[in-house]
Amino acid sequence: MIFSSTQGLKNSSSNRSTLVPNRRLVTWGFHRQRWASIGLYTFGGMITAAGHHLYYSKISGTTVSSTYDQQWALRFGTALTLLAIGLLRAALVKSYNQYIWRIFRYKTISIGGIDRIISLTSDFTGFLRLELYKQAWLAVGIAGLSWCIPFAGIAPPSTLSIVPGMMVETYPEALSVLDWKDTGWAMDYWSNAAATQILHVGTQIAGGRAVLPLSAPALNSSYSVQFYGPSLQCSDADQSHQSAFDHYTAGALNEFGTVTYAQGVEISKSNSDSSSVYEGPISFLVYSAFVPDVGWFGEGEFFPSTPASIPWSPDLPAEYTQGQDNLQLWFQTAQNSIVCSLSNTSFLLDIEILDKVQAIIQREVQTAYLSTFFTFVNTLSGNVSLQQSSGDELSLKLDDSNVMNTALSACPEFMLWFDTPSFSDPKSSIYGINLSGNITNNIFPDNVSICRNGSLLRAIEDLANNITISMLGSADLTVQREGPVNVTTPCNIYEYNNLNLVISYAAAIIATILSVSIGLFALYENGVSHSTSFSAILSTTRSTRLSDLTEGHSLGAEPLAKYIGDLRLRFGLLDHESDEKALPYEDLGIVRQAGFGVEGHVDKLRSGQVCF
Numbered sequence: 001m002i003f004s005s006t007q008g009l010k011n012s013s014s015n016r017s018t019l020v021p022n023r024r025l026v027t028w029g030f031h032r033q034r035w036a037s038i039g040l041y042t043f044g045g046m047i048t049a050a051g052h053h054l055y056y057s058k059i060s061g062t063t064v065s066s067t068y069d070q071q072w073a074l075r076f077g078t079a080l081t082l083l084a085i086g087l088l089r090a091a092l093v094k095s096y097n098q099y100i101w102r103i104f105r106y107k108t109i110s111i112g113g114i115d116r117i118i119s120l121t122s123d124f125t126g127f128l129r130l131e132l133y134k135q136a137w138l139a140v141g142i143a144g145l146s147w148c149i150p151f152a153g154i155a156p157p158s159t160l161s162i163v164p165g166m167m168v169e170t171y172p173e174a175l176s177v178l179d180w181k182d183t184g185w186a187m188d189y190w191s192n193a194a195a196t197q198i199l200h201v202g203t204q205i206a207g208g209r210a211v212l213p214l215s216a217p218a219l220n221s222s223y224s225v226q227f228y229g230p231s232l233q234c235s236d237a238d239q240s241h242q243s244a245f246d247h248y249t250a251g252a253l254n255e256f257g258t259v260t261y262a263q264g265v266e267i268s269k270s271n272s273d274s275s276s277v278y279e280g281p282i283s284f285l286v287y288s289a290f291v292p293d294v295g296w297f298g299e300g301e302f303f304p305s306t307p308a309s310i311p312w313s314p315d316l317p318a319e320y321t322q323g324q325d326n327l328q329l330w331f332q333t334a335q336n337s338i339v340c341s342l343s344n345t346s347f348l349l350d351i352e353i354l355d356k357v358q359a360i361i362q363r364e365v366q367t368a369y370l371s372t373f374f375t376f377v378n379t380l381s382g383n384v385s386l387q388q389s390s391g392d393e394l395s396l397k398l399d400d401s402n403v404m405n406t407a408l409s410a411c412p413e414f415m416l417w418f419d420t421p422s423f424s425d426p427k428s429s430i431y432g433i434n435l436s437g438n439i440t441n442n443i444f445p446d447n448v449s450i451c452r453n454g455s456l457l458r459a460i461e462d463l464a465n466n467i468t469i470s471m472l473g474s475a476d477l478t479v480q481r482e483g484p485v486n487v488t489t490p491c492n493i494y495e496y497n498n499l500n501l502v503i504s505y506a507a508a509i510i511a512t513i514l515s516v517s518i519g520l521f522a523l524y525e526n527g528v529s530h531s532t533s534f535s536a537i538l539s540t541t542r543s544t545r546l547s548d549l550t551e552g553h554s555l556g557a558e559p560l561a562k563y564i565g566d567l568r569l570r571f572g573l574l575d576h577e578s579d580e581k582a583l584p585y586e587d588l589g590i591v592r593q594a595g596f597g598v599e600g601h602v603d604k605l606r607s608g609q610v611c612f
Contacts, residue, residue, distance in 0.1 A: 025612050026594060034529035035520065038098075041091035042516050048084035049156075049505040052077060053498060056160050060496035063167050070162060073494065078157040084505065085153040088512040089146055093121050095519020096142045101530040102522040104571035107135045108599045112565035118532045121146045142518065145511045152508035159501040165493035166220075168486050173217035176472050178227050179479035185371050197476045202375035205467045206406045212470035214351065220488040222352035229471070230369035231345040232329065232376060232464040234457045237337035244292065245330070245337040249285070257282035258385050261334040261416055283397040284417050287384040288332045291377055327373050329380060331456070333413040338457050340464075342373045347469065354488065376464055378402065384409075386417055386443070394418070396443060406463065410445035411456040527607030540595045543574055549598070569596045572605040 056077060064070045100117050103109070109117070109131070116126035117136055120143035126132070132140050185198065204212055217223065237245055252258040259267070259282060327342035382401025389395035394417060403409060418441040448454070452462045471477045523529055530536060550564060574597040594611040596602075605611070 025591070025610060028527050028608050030523060030527070030529035035523055038091050038094050038516055038519060041087045041094065042512055045084050045087035045091065045512065046509055048080055048087060049509065052080040052084060052156060052505075053501060055080065056494075056496040056501065057498065059494045060160070061165075062494055063165070064162055064492040064494060070492075074157065074160065077160055081153045081156045084156075085150055085508060088508050089149045092142065092146050092149065092512050092515040095516045095522075096121055096139065096146065097532055098519040098526065098530055099142065099522040100136070100139050100532075101526055101571065103136050103139055104596070105526070105605055108568045108570045109135050110565060111567050111569060112560060114569060115560070115565075138518070142515045145515060149508050149511060152504045155500040155504045159497045161495050161497070162492050163495045165491055165495075166488045167491040167493075168488050170484050170486050171218070172482050173221070173223075173485040173487075174480040175217060175223060175225060175483040175485070176215060176475075176478040177225065177481050178229055178471060178477060182477055182479070185477065197474055198371050198375045198471065199378060201470050201474060202379045202467050203402075205463065205470055206379045206402055211466050212473045214353070214470075214473045216353040217485045218487045220354050221485050222350070222354075222488070223483060223485040224348070224350050225472070225483070226346065226348045228344055228346050229468040230372040230464075231343055231468055232340040232461055233343040233345075234331075234338055234340040234461050236457070237330075237339050241330075241339050242337055245332055249332060252285065252288075258285045259283075260285050260332070281387065283385040283387045284394070285332065285334055285383075285385050286414055286417065287382075287401065287403060289381045289383075289401065289403065290330055291381065292328060292330055327370075329373075329377060331380075331460070333456065334416040336413060336456070338460070340376075340460055342369055342376075344369065345465075345468075347465070349469065372468065375467060379406070379463070379467075380408075380460065384414075394443070407445075407450045407452060408456060408459050408463065410448055411451035411459055412448060412454075413456045414444045415441060415448075525607065540571060542593070543595055543597055545598055545601065546596065568599040570599060570602045571596050572602040573597075573609070573611060575601040575603075 059073060103117070104114070113129060113131045113135065116123075116129045116132060117139055120126040120132070120139065124147065127140065127144070201212065249260050249263065253260075253263055264284070329340045331338040331340065379402050382403065383398045384396070384401055384404060385398040386394040387397040408414075452459045546569075549567060553561060553564060572594070573592045574595055575592075591610050591612060592603075594605055
């Protein structure tokens with residue numbers, strides 16, 4: 001017992017330590033295991049959440065091999081969620097327990113309120129006590145977070161789902177490659193006709209198909225193939241070629257009354273027809289394609305100048321054709337002159353066949369082919385011209401080219417005579433034919449988008465490439481070679497939506513860090529680590545006055561008597577029960593007991609203060 005009465009003080013010696021005989025004083029300082037556990041719980045929760053994210057990221061996009069694996073992947077994710085949320089909540093509750101003891105030191109709270117504060121993280125009814133919102137509002141907030149953190153565990157397990165997908169595996173399969181030694185490539189030199197199989201392919205492509213269907217090495221497969229094959233390389237006529245084209249168009253005007261756009265502009269400006277010797281009705285050149293006459297192709301092999309269907313001969317004098325490449329196809333439109341040469345081209349293709357739908361991408365085209373060239377000639381050669389029929393309408397005069405059956409007829413070059421700004425003057429005419437009115441196109445397709453690559457020059461190259469590529473689909477022109485094929489098969493795959501997981505864990509971690517910061521600050525301020533264990537309550541409620549007040553309630557049974565519940569306590573330095581009024585204990589050198597005391601009989605306890 002301490003000697004705290006007035007009589008005891010009067011009879012004491014000058015040595016004040018004798019006032020506390022045989023007392024064990026409290027030891028200040030907090031054990032590192034206590035505060036370290038808060039940090040370890042927090043860090044462990046964060047590491048577990050990160051591990052959950054990494055685990056789901058690793059298996060995302062992989063195939064679900066069996067129902068058993070699927071179930072265990074979801075179970076493992078759920079276990080990680082429970083562990084992460086459990087660790088974070090444990091850190092928060094430990095921090096809360098440190099903070100409430102700081103409240104007990106600074107606030108006088110009823111016994112009923114203290115009960116609610118201690119159990120607030122486990123008993124939700126404590127939030128109904130209004131006293132707490134006034135005396136311990138921050139503790140209410142931290143306890144509220146401890147109830148909300150488990151909700152952060154709802155979304156993470158469900159961020160991994162099973163969705164339909166495709167699995168790609170590579171197998172060696174037989175692929176078709178062009179076999180230039182096959183007899184199917186041979187042309188009939190007596191009739192100067194292309195091989196039947198090649199001509200058939202060219203006709204189908206010219207009819208509007210991009211590329212003929214190729215045989216699939218496997219269902220839903222993709223592969224790459226590279227080969228050399230014939231194609232046309234086109235360019236605008238250079239100066240040497242242009243002189244031959246000028247000779248050609250001049251002959252067409254004088255002999256057949258067919259004018260180009262440039263000739264029409266010149267005639268319209270001069271308003272004269274004296275430059276022409278043609279006496280019949282005139283026509284407007286739209287398209288003319290031919291092989292220039294180069295005479296002998298090789299010893300004993302005559303190379304024809306043009307198919308017999310072309311009504312006017314492109315027979316050019318030797319001065320224009322001498323030294324020219326003999327495998328060329330020339331094009332004259334209303335305004336442009338184009339020269340296309342047969343080329344040996346390297347094709348690099350990515351071919352994908354999915355659900356019987358074929359997709360071919362020409363990744364690269366780099367710059368035996370006579371039969372193929374004649375297929376190009378058969379598809380593209382011939383003439384197309386227009387004439388005035390009645391009023392402001394134009395009609396076809398010549399239509400002896402297969403080009404009218406292709407998408408090339410939708411190219412802008414075919415539309416020139418229907419858009420004639422050079423003849424906007426009503427007085428302008430070409431041999432008496434006035435083109436200044438609005439001329440309606442009812443001949444050529446009005447959808448320019450089907451003209452591949454937007455110009456006749458590039459569309460011709462594209463058409464020639466498609467004819468060559470389509471030959472891969474002919475068994476008569478190909479041979480089988482083994483190559484790698486990517487086969488795609490339907491399967492179930494894991495899909496991870498990381499956003500919901502990150503948001504959920506981030507909210508829980510932020511709430512925990514804020515609570516831990518408050519708890520560690522309270523731990524530092526308190527000077528010791530606290531808990532709400534039985535031993536802690538036993539050690540801090542040894543006041544005789546409290547024992548007297550709770551007499552008859554030693555069972556701790558509920559409900560608590562109202563007069564006890566309303567009794568206001570504070571944790572601090574206790575007055576001696578026999579003193580009728582507060583004494584200057586510190587000045588008198590009297591060491592007091594620390595614990596919960598009744599309001600008016602307890603003083604503030606400072607960290608490091610001597611007490612027992």
